[in-house]
Amino acid sequence: MQKLVFAIAALTLTIVPYAHSQTPAIMGHTLGESVQDFVNKSPRLSNTVAGCRVVSDKKTAKKQKLDWELCQQLLTLVNGNGSGDIGANSCGPEQQLKDITVPECREFHGVAQFIDGKLASLTTKLMAPWDQVYQDLTVKFGEPIDKGQKTFQNGYGATFHTSKATWLSPEYSVVATESLMFNRVDIRQVTVYLGTPEAIRRAKSEVGQPKSTLD
Secondary structure, three states: OHHHHHHHHHHHHHOOOOOOOOOOOEOOEOOOOEHHHHHHOOHHHHHHHHHHHHOOOHHHHHHOOOOHHHHHHHHHHHHHOOOEEEEHHHHOOEEEEOOEEEEOOHHHOEEEEEEOOEEEEEEEEEOOOHHHHHHHHHHHHOOOOEEEEEEEEOOOOOEEEEEEEEEEOOOOEEEEEEEEEOOEEEEEEEEEEEEOHHHHHHHHHHHOOOOOOOO
């Protein structure tokens, strides 16, 4: 997340952003939607919220296979329309898919951030080829303002690449980053970040300014 924030901040200083009249949806969600609207779009998450409402303590939550602390955090956000995150574990128990543990609620494989009751950023991890994700993103957001590759080399001297692309507009920023899983070249994922300017400002504030090498 820190790398995404600094990358976006640097680009906004030098490049005219790509304009889009309205933020396209990612995984069925659009920046600015309410917490309740976000929950309503997922039957799995809606069931989790409903289950959390009927448990009264850690013991009853455990019987229902619910995390008591998670329930309290989730209900506080839903009921208060405040600020906070809904992560992958908010969907409930996880299941094994081949060698990878993923939430049952696949559309929440990532983190949704809410500010004052509105969706401010969405980070999604996709188990899909980079070319496919990149093509889908260009359909939604147009051509990126910046794209490139990072080269790695293993202990045997073989080189391989991962890709990255960035889209900017006055209303939102999008960063797509390809990465390896388990340090294996044949297993990759693409992380897509969609955020409002306010979400990025808050993330930068939380990260803080890097210390000068001269101090």
